Amino acid sequence: MKKLLTIACYNLALWGVLGFFATLLLGFLSCCANLPANVFYTGLVLFAALGITATTICVSRGCKKAS
Structure with a gap:
């Protein structure tokens, strides 16, 4: 369980940093x-959806490996 939480936090932090740079660039x-605004x-929402989807996929793969 601790490993999965670590994977989730790592991925969300990575996407958070990338989201910061995407906000500046956009x-x-x-x-x-x-x-227009x-x-x-819309670009930010799409980027956030991409990050959440990628994090979910990575964490679910980590769940399959852990069990």
């Missing part, structure tokens, strides 16, 4: 390209 691009927020 903010810069939407500002320079005069894109909806495009910025």
